[in-house]
Amino acid sequence: xxxxxxxxxxxxxxxxxxxxxxxxxxxxxxxxxxxxxxxxxxxxxxxxxxxxxxxxxxxxxxxxxxxxxxxxxxxxxxxxxxxxxxxxxxxxxxxxxxxxxxxxxxxxxxxxxxxxxxxxxxxxxxxxxxxxxxxxxxxxxxxxxxxxxxxxxxxxxxx
Numbered sequence: 001x002x003x004x005x006x007x008x009x010x011x012x013x014x015x016x017x018x019x020x021x022x023x024x025x026x027x028x029x030x031x032x033x034x035x036x037x038x039x040x041x042x043x044x045x046x047x048x049x050x051x052x053x054x055x056x057x058x059x060x061x062x063x064x065x066x067x068x069x070x071x072x073x074x075x076x077x078x079x080x081x082x083x084x085x086x087x088x089x090x091x092x093x094x095x096x097x098x099x100x101x102x103x104x105x106x107x108x109x110x111x112x113x114x115x116x117x118x119x120x121x122x123x124x125x126x127x128x129x130x131x132x133x134x135x136x137x138x139x140x141x142x143x144x145x146x147x148x149x150x151x152x153x154x155x156x157x158x159x
Contacts, residue, residue: 037151040080041065042072042087042096043116048137052086052116055141059148068092069099076103082111083151086139089117089125096122097129104130112151 039061043049049065056063066072068091085103087096094102100113115126115134123134135143 035155036060036062037083037148037155038081039063039148040072040075040082040085042067042069042085042091042099044068044088044091048088052139052144055139055144056148058141059145061148069094069096069102072099073102073106076106076108083155084112084114084147086114086116086135087126087131089115089119089122095125097125097131100126100129100131112147112154114147 039056041049041052041056041063043052043065044067049067053063053065066075069087070093072085072087073094085100087100089096096115096117100115103111103113112133113126113131115122115129115131116137116139117123117126117134118137120136126134133147
């Protein structure tokens with residue numbers, strides 16, 4: 001009985017330390033290079049959008065969100081730039097893969113595009129459209145962290 005009581009608190013402490021480590025490594029990486037990675041979240045479901053934004057902010061990432069593919073494409077048309085884009089698949093007005101194809105067609109080849117969906121059939125659609133990676137929902141903090149670290153190190157090399 002005593003053993004099982006002690007275990008959860010140790011587990012929580014490990015997680016807390018782990019998150020602190022995540023934050024500091026991303027923070028250090030982005031501090032060395034002078035600017036935080038810029039992310040665009042394309043997601044029509046409010047809860048999913050808020051969760052992803054919260055995780056990105058936790059990892060010291062500058063993030064903005066839009067509700068569909070057309071809004072994402074419009075930002076690129078306005079000349080906005082991002083280091084990484086997280087796009088949902090099924091959205092009203094314009095789907096994720098459609099938006100990805102349009103963004104790539106505009107010549108935005110440097111931006112890392114991540115297709116996100118609970119539907120595993122979504123992977124093929126995203127990859128054909130020109131996405132770099134596909135991640136199933138729900139997205140884990142650790143997954144976001146490793147992607148941001150890749151983006152930051154790429155920025156460091158080019159900058």
